[in-house]
Amino acid sequence: MSGQLERIRGALIGLRMPRALEALEHILARLERGEITAVEAIDALLGEEYATREGRRIEVALRTAKLMPIKTLESFDFSFQPSLDRERIAALAQLDFVRRAEVVHFLGPPGTGKSHLATALGVAAVKAGRTVYRATLAELIEALSQAERSGRLPEKIRFYSRASLLIVDEIGYLPITRGGANLFFQLVNARYEKGAMILTSNRGFAEWGDVFGDPVVATALLDRLLHHAVVVQIEGASYRLRAHADLIPEHVRANAPIMPPPPPKRRGRPPKLKNGAADH
Ligand code: ADP
Ligand code: MG
Numbered sequence: 001m002s003g004q005l006e007r008i009r010g011a012l013i014g015l016r017m018p019r020a021l022e023a024l025e026h027i028l029a030r031l032e033r034g035e036i037t038a039v040e041a042i043d044a045l046l047g048e049e050y051a052t053r054e055g056r057r058i059e060v061a062l063r064t065a066k067l068m069p070i071k072t073l074e075s076f077d078f079s080f081q082p083s084l085d086r087e088r089i090a091a092l093a094q095l096d097f098v099r100r101a102e103v104v105h106f107l108g109p110p111g112t113g114k115s116h117l118a119t120a121l122g123v124a125a126v127k128a129g130r131t132v133y134r135a136t137l138a139e140l141i142e143a144l145s146q147a148e149r150s151g152r153l154p155e156k157i158r159f160y161s162r163a164s165l166l167i168v169d170e171i172g173y174l175p176i177t178r179g180g181a182n183l184f185f186q187l188v189n190a191r192y193e194k195g196a197m198i199l200t201s202n203r204g205f206a207e208w209g210d211v212f213g214d215p216v217v218a219t220a221l222l223d224r225l226l227h228h229a230v231v232v233q234i235e236g237a238s239y240r241l242r243a244h245a246d247l248i249p250e251h252v253r254a255n256a257p258i259m260p261p262p263p264p265k266r267r268g269r270p271p272k273l274k275n276g277a278a279d280h
Contacts, residue, residue: 020049058127065132065163071119080242081113083235089117092230093124098165098196102228106200111238114200118167121198125165133160134167137184138174144183153183157190165196172203172211181212185221192224199225 005028012021023045031041062068073093078086097104104121106114122132135143140160147156160166176184191197201211205222209215 017049019052020045023048061126061132062123065122065126066134067119067122067126067132070123071116072123073117073120076113076116076120077239080239081234081236084113084232088232092121095121095125095128095130097230098125098130100228101191101193101196102230103196103225104198105225105229105231106198106234107204107231108202108234108236109238110202111240112234112236113239114202114234115169117232118169118198118200122165122167130164131162132165132167133163134169136170137168137176138170140168140187141176141180141184144187145180148183153186157187160187161190161195163195165198166191167198167200169200171199171201172207176212178212178214178217181214181217181221184212185217188221188224193228197225 008024009021012018012024027036027041027044030036031038036044062070073089076089078084078089092104104118106117108114119134122134125132144153144156147153188197203211205226208218208222212218212221
């Protein structure tokens with residue numbers, strides 16, 4: 001018995017299963033006292049190790065994918081965004097669109113949860129074992145331009161093409177140069193029908209000519225990005241500003257899609273809000 005126990009310990013060390021090794025004695029004691037069956041003991045031993053490893057894998061993958069701070073569908077308040085079909089988002093979370101290399105567009109004004117939903121789907125994909133990478137369009141184009149300057153563009157495009165899901169956030173906030181639009185087109189073309197994408201934008205597709213500074217490139221981009229695509233339009237109020245709705249002038253509230261950036265933070269104590277709730 002003690003010889004066998006030593007062999008099990010040696011095997012767990014050799015297999016690099018430190019969490020199982022730690023739990024071994026406790027699980028065996030419970031087995032001997034008849035508190036658990038043999039199958040439950042094996043389940044507990046492997047389960048401990050597996051849970052620890054999965055937790056670590058997911059954390060590393062979320063960090064690598066740039067999905068921190070993490071967002072989930074559970075923490076999304078659908079009642080705040082009635083234009084959004086909860087079932088449709090739940091269906092996306094099944095990740096068939098990733099397998100089929102499709103494109104999901106989240107469109108809507110600032111603060112309506114586009115990045116939240118994109119990140120939450122990315123997190124779901126990481127948990128399901130898929131490789132994910134998230135960046136803003138500006139970050140992506142900056143990285144591609146840098147790679148181009150140092151003669152490593154093909155390598156960089158290969159890097160972004162490897163992820164089974166690429167999330168491109170914040171299309172439309174910053175103007176893109178013609179060169180930048182061209183680099184993004186090369187990436188989209190490389191991924192076309194090979195890898196899934198989620199795009200978020202505050203601008204409608206009709207405005208992409210302006211966004212990308214070139215109607216020809218914009219048309220070519222849309223040609224690929226709308227071919228196998230799901231478009232989710234959110235038409236609600238900003239969640240960021242929900243506690244401050246009474247501070248926003250009427251004419252701005254009425255034109256929600258072009259909300260100005262919030263006023264610069266004042267020094268000293270924050271102003272007291274009528275309903276006492278502050279946004280975080
Ligand atoms: P967008 O990308 O559309 O500008 P975000 O997804 O960044 O908006 O949302 C702004 C903030 O509000 C984030 O912290 C996000 O987690 C939160 N948020 C937005 N909508 C909701 C919602 N319906 N329920 C819970 N949190 C939300
Ligand atoms: Mg956003």
